[in-house]
Amino acid sequence: MQNPETTLPSILTYQGIPVWRHAQIIQWVAQIASAILVVALVMWFFGNMAFAIEDREIPFGFSFLGREYQTPIGEHVLPYKSSDSFLYALVVAATNTLVVAVIGVILATLLGIFIGVCRLSTNWIVSKLATVYIEFFRNVPLLIQLFFWFYIILALPRVREGYVILDGLYVNNAGISFPGPSASGTMPALVWLALVVAAVVVGVFLHHRLVRREEEIGRPSYPFVLGCVATVGIAAIAWLVLSGIFGDAPFSISMPAPEGRFGRIDGGVTVRAGMLVLLVGLVIYTSSFIAEIVRAGIQSVGRGQTEAARALGLSPMNTLRQGTFPQALRVIIPPWISQCLNLTKNSSLGGVVGYTDLTNVAITMTQTAPAINIFLMLMAAYLAMSLTWSLIGNLYNRRIGFTG
Amino acid sequence: MIDRYVKYFGCAAILLAVIALVGCGQEEPASPATSEPTAAVQPSPEAMEATAAPTTTEATAMDNQGVSRLQTVRDRGTLICSSNNSLAGFGFLDSGGNTVGFDIDLCRAVAAAVLGNPDAVEFRPTTAAERGPAIQSGEVDIMSRNTTWTSSRDAAWGNFAQTMFFDGQGFMIPKSLGVTSMMELRDAKICVQQGTTTELNIQDFDNQNAMNFDILTFPDNVSSNEAYISGQCDSLTTDRSGLVSTRAGFDNPDDHTILPGTISEEPLGPVVPHGDDQWYDVVKTVMAILIYAEAYGVTSDSVPAAATGNTKVDRLMGLEGSFGQEALGLSNTVAQDVIRGVGNYGEIYDRHLIPLGLERDGSRNALWANAPCADCPRGGQIYAAPLR
Numbered sequence: 001m002q003n004p005e006t007t008l009p010s011i012l013t014y015q016g017i018p019v020w021r022h023a024q025i026i027q028w029v030a031q032i033a034s035a036i037l038v039v040a041l042v043m044w045f046f047g048n049m050a051f052a053i054e055d056r057e058i059p060f061g062f063s064f065l066g067r068e069y070q071t072p073i074g075e076h077v078l079p080y081k082s083s084d085s086f087l088y089a090l091v092v093a094a095t096n097t098l099v100v101a102v103i104g105v106i107l108a109t110l111l112g113i114f115i116g117v118c119r120l121s122t123n124w125i126v127s128k129l130a131t132v133y134i135e136f137f138r139n140v141p142l143l144i145q146l147f148f149w150f151y152i153i154l155a156l157p158r159v160r161e162g163y164v165i166l167d168g169l170y171v172n173n174a175g176i177s178f179p180g181p182s183a184s185g186t187m188p189a190l191v192w193l194a195l196v197v198a199a200v201v202v203g204v205f206l207h208h209r210l211v212r213r214e215e216e217i218g219r220p221s222y223p224f225v226l227g228c229v230a231t232v233g234i235a236a237i238a239w240l241v242l243s244g245i246f247g248d249a250p251f252s253i254s255m256p257a258p259e260g261r262f263g264r265i266d267g268g269v270t271v272r273a274g275m276l277v278l279l280v281g282l283v284i285y286t287s288s289f290i291a292e293i294v295r296a297g298i299q300s301v302g303r304g305q306t307e308a309a310r311a312l313g314l315s316p317m318n319t320l321r322q323g324t325f326p327q328a329l330r331v332i333i334p335p336w337i338s339q340c341l342n343l344t345k346n347s348s349l350g351g352v353v354g355y356t357d358l359t360n361v362a363i364t365m366t367q368t369a370p371a372i373n374i375f376l377m378l379m380a381a382y383l384a385m386s387l388t389w390s391l392i393g394n395l396y397n398r399r400i401g402f403t404g
Numbered sequence: 405m406i407d408r409y410v411k412y413f414g415c416a417a418i419l420l421a422v423i424a425l426v427g428c429g430q431e432e433p434a435s436p437a438t439s440e441p442t443a444a445v446q447p448s449p450e451a452m453e454a455t456a457a458p459t460t461t462e463a464t465a466m467d468n469q470g471v472s473r474l475q476t477v478r479d480r481g482t483l484i485c486s487s488n489n490s491l492a493g494f495g496f497l498d499s500g501g502n503t504v505g506f507d508i509d510l511c512r513a514v515a516a517a518v519l520g521n522p523d524a525v526e527f528r529p530t531t532a533a534e535r536g537p538a539i540q541s542g543e544v545d546i547m548s549r550n551t552t553w554t555s556s557r558d559a560a561w562g563n564f565a566q567t568m569f570f571d572g573q574g575f576m577i578p579k580s581l582g583v584t585s586m587m588e589l590r591d592a593k594i595c596v597q598q599g600t601t602t603e604l605n606i607q608d609f610d611n612q613n614a615m616n617f618d619i620l621t622f623p624d625n626v627s628s629n630e631a632y633i634s635g636q637c638d639s640l641t642t643d644r645s646g647l648v649s650t651r652a653g654f655d656n657p658d659d660h661t662i663l664p665g666t667i668s669e670e671p672l673g674p675v676v677p678h679g680d681d682q683w684y685d686v687v688k689t690v691m692a693i694l695i696y697a698e699a700y701g702v703t704s705d706s707v708p709a710a711a712t713g714n715t716k717v718d719r720l721m722g723l724e725g726s727f728g729q730e731a732l733g734l735s736n737t738v739a740q741d742v743i744r745g746v747g748n749y750g751e752i753y754d755r756h757l758i759p760l761g762l763e764r765d766g767s768r769n770a771l772w773a774n775a776p777c778a779d780c781p782r783g784g785q786i787y788a789a790p791l792r
Contacts, residue, residue: 052541052542055542055679056540056541056542056677056678056679057678057679058540058541058560059559059560070604070607070608071603071604071607072596072603072606072607072610072619072621074618074619074620074621082607082610082611083611150627151630154630154631154634154636155634158634158635158636159593159635160635173634173635173636174593174636174637259591260590260591260592260616261588261590261591262581262591262592262593262638264591264592264593264618273636274620351598351623352623352627353627354620354621354622354623354627354631356621360598360621360623363533363534363598363599364533364598364599364603364621366533366536366537366599367533367536367557367599367600368556368560368604370560371536371537371540
């Protein structure tokens with residue numbers, strides 16, 4: 001017999017349960033409703049955009065990519081001249097962003113680990129200084145910090161009156177110049193760099209094999225030393241052979257020196273003020289977050305681990321290096337990845353301090369090319385960079401994570 | 405069995421929803437939710453009243469469906485003007501926090517013509533690089549921001565109404581460097597503002613003359629001036645008027661010199677969004693009113709209230725005949741509002757640019773009408789389509 005309360009018309013019941021209380025149906029309705037909402041929103045955005053494009057005769061299309069850009073890009077790591085295309089100019093700008101992102105992440109991580117460990121120091125002064133550093137730089141907006149460093153750098157002496165340290169190191173408000181490699185020609189330089197990459201691969205492979213051999217036969221095989229010898233050896237032989245073939249070494253050392261009536265520093269490597277300010281700002285800001293992540297990671301490792309390591313007679317440094325830190329990494333890596341992403345995305349503020357990063361160049365491009373297309377490409381570029389960081393971080397995370 | 409029906413039902417529902425939305429999406433532009441499309445065709449006062457619901461303060465892309473920009477501005481009660489706020493003389497904030505300057509008064513003149521009140525303007529400060537998308541999207545009604553008229557900007561951004569200031573790009577350099585001509589700038593580091601025609605011109609100049617410049621770009625004139633003053637670059641380049649204005653703001657203006665000569669043509673003037681011819685014509689006419697009022701000697705203090713007997717003055721002031729005010733959707737006495745509100749071209753120039761040291765007599769920005777003889781080429785280039 002059916003309970004009189006559940007004798008609903010059959011259309012309102014499903015498997016004997018009223019439809020509005022049936023979990024499966026509720027889920028379906030929710031799915032459909034959210035799908036409609038998402039589709040409607042996306043369509044509304046695109047409809048609005050399409051309408052505006054038509055109504056205001058806003059140019060739309062990607063044909064501009066092949067045109068000559070004709071605008072200066074102040075600082076560029078890749079070679080650039082004004083007759084290059086928009087597409088190549090975007091590549092140059094993206095490389096500028098990548099350079100800052102990669103150098104910035106490395107420096108911010110090193111500095112962050114240092115500050116984070118300092119904060120846990122038993123030395124009262126060191127620990128308090130680290131706390132002040134973290135709290136100060138973490139809580140002041142990055143843009144304001146960038147302006148601060150911008151004015152600090154401007155306060156350095158101008159180029160003609162700049163500091164010359166150790167003959168070849170120039171420091172002035174236009175940047176820092178130091179001796180650097182200079183390619184004698186594109187061909188030998190590229191060939192040699194390719195051979196160096198090959199040498200590194202060989203070295204790593206050798207190291208890997210020797211480690212296994214050491215484990216198998218239980219006798220020392222010196223994997224690190226032999227790996228290094230192989231890499232350096234191959235690179236050196238390649239250098240000599242290429243010098244013989246082309247009659248000139250692939251690279252020579254170029255010294256910076258003042259040029260022309262305005263004393264501009266030419267030659268060597270110059271890290272210009274814009275990049276310097278952006279790097280200093282990003283590294284200091286991000287390192288204060290990484291320091292806190294590192295502290296949290298180390299503190300998450302059980303006290304017993306430290307005590308066990310000390311009981312084995314490890315020094316405090318070795319306790320950290322071999323005991324606590326490797327375990328802390330599992331906690332550190334995921335939030336560290338998001339700091340890498342943040343640093344990369346924050347580099348888009350470079351324009352305000354005169355660094356020609358991707359965003360800066362893209363915004364300038366909107367002067368002579370369709371803004372909507374440029375911003376779509378800009379978003380795609382940052383998305384690609386962020387996803388790459390995530391991928392690298394997640395692969396590393398998987399490697400160091402608990403296995404088995 | 406019934407599970408399968410549930411799935412079919414779900415899929416069908418999603419499909420239907422998508423189809424319905426596609427249908428709606430296509431209909432949307434044709435029938436805006438806020439106004440009857442017929443209102444534009446037959447602008448009877450009632451219909452205009454009914455549709456003129458000023459629900460938004462933003463001049464969004466939707467405004468143009470059916471309602472003209474002139475009507476939108478009147479309904480809103482303010483004119484949205486994209487402006488500069490850091491270039492002395494042209495557009496900047498004075499010590500009292502008011503937006504003042506030559507370009508600013510051009511916006512005020514349009515507000516006086518359309519709304520009867522030169523202060524009914526909302527100024528939106530934009531950087532050089534932001535200004536293009538802002539006018540392109542129709543977010544603002546007018547842009548008056550020391551903007552050079554070029555063919556590609558005309559095609560992409562909006563319509564340039566009238567050249568109100570003729571300029572050219574020059575170089576400023578500290579006197580201590582002893583440079584006397586532009587060609588001596590070889591190997592110099594040059595500061596330039598990004599997103600400007602000057603950025604493009606300096607590249608052309610560099611390429612043509614193998615100047616081997618090191619070009620540093622900055623997002624606004626505050627930071628490029630700062631970089632120049634601190635010696636990060638040897639020379640600052642922008643429109644000569646901009647250099648004069650910038651130098652006037654330095655602590656020691658006499659330590660800097662503006663090199664003779666220019667490397668480009670920079671006709672500056674206001675821009676309106678594409679897609680509304682009436683609005684474009686209104687702004688052009690207001691600029692012409694400013695110019696002709698000066699040519700006819702009508703100043704803010706001498707706006708006649710009754711016919712003067714001088715046909716040209718009377719027609720301009722709406723006291724006799726017409727110069728097409730009605731067709732443009734403007735009041736008959738629009739010129740009186742404009743000149744009372746901001747003064748004529750000469751008054752605006754004298755108020756903002758003379759104090760900077762931008763001499764007008766004998767320059768390209770003198771009136772053509774002031775030429776010593778009818779056809780001699782000694783007059784300036786300030787000239788507009790006749791108001792008649």
